[in-house]
Amino acid sequence: MKQPFYKKPLQIKVKYFSNIEPLTKISKGDWIDLRSAIDVDLRKGEYFLIPLGVGMKLPEGYEANPVPRSSTYKNFGIIQTNHFGVIDNSFSGNLDQWHFPALAMRDTTIKKNDRICQFRIQEVMPDVELITVDELDEVSRGGIGSTGKN
Numbered sequence: 001m002k003q004p005f006y007k008k009p010l011q012i013k014v015k016y017f018s019n020i021e022p023l024t025k026i027s028k029g030d031w032i033d034l035r036s037a038i039d040v041d042l043r044k045g046e047y048f049l050i051p052l053g054v055g056m057k058l059p060e061g062y063e064a065n066p067v068p069r070s071s072t073y074k075n076f077g078i079i080q081t082n083h084f085g086v087i088d089n090s091f092s093g094n095l096d097q098w099h100f101p102a103l104a105m106r107d108t109t110i111k112k113n114d115r116i117c118q119f120r121i122q123e124v125m126p127d128v129e130l131i132t133v134d135e136l137d138e139v140s141r142g143g144i145g146s147t148g149k150n
């Protein structure tokens with residue numbers, strides 16, 4: 001959802017750890033692409049934390065979620081091992097550089113500045129209290145997959 005015109009955009013402080021291209025919002029959408037900060041060769045089956053060249057101070061009450069781009073696997077043959085990244089608001093120290101945890105499914109080369117993933121921010125979960133109980137609802141749904149295929 002777009003911000004109403006009278007609301008100021010939320011500010012995100014970005015620290016660059018290397019001379020990669022500056023981040024910009026993607027032209028057709030609301031996510032922000034992230035770039036590899038280095039050239040890296042990976043062998044099939046290899047795991048490597050690819051530095052993304054940035055660290056950020058997010059607005060209070062927000063976290064960031066990096067995910068692969070839809071084209072990441074086709075272009076680079078890598079999978080993001082945590083699938084849906086969670087960057088905590090407190091990950092904002094001077095050395096807290098964002099990384100992409102990559103698993104190479106084939107031999108591959110990623111070049112510095114290649115756009116390998118994207119992120120957005122979203123509000124953190126509200127305060128919750130975890131309460132241990134003996135019973136939940138009486139009516140169970142019948143197990144995973146019990147509603148069928150169609």
Ligand SMILES: O=c1ccn([C@H]2C[C@H](O)[C@@H](COP(=O)(O)OP(=O)(O)OP(=O)(O)O)O2)c(=O)[nH]1
Pocket residue numbers: 066082084085086087088091097098099100101
């Ligand atoms: O894709 C990701 C996910 C996380 N992080 C950074 C920011 C995050 O705040 C920190 C820790 O992430 P997470 O809590 O998911 O990992 P953990 O395995 O629980 O590590 P920790 O013990 O540091 O919390 O690592 C990244 O750079 N990239």
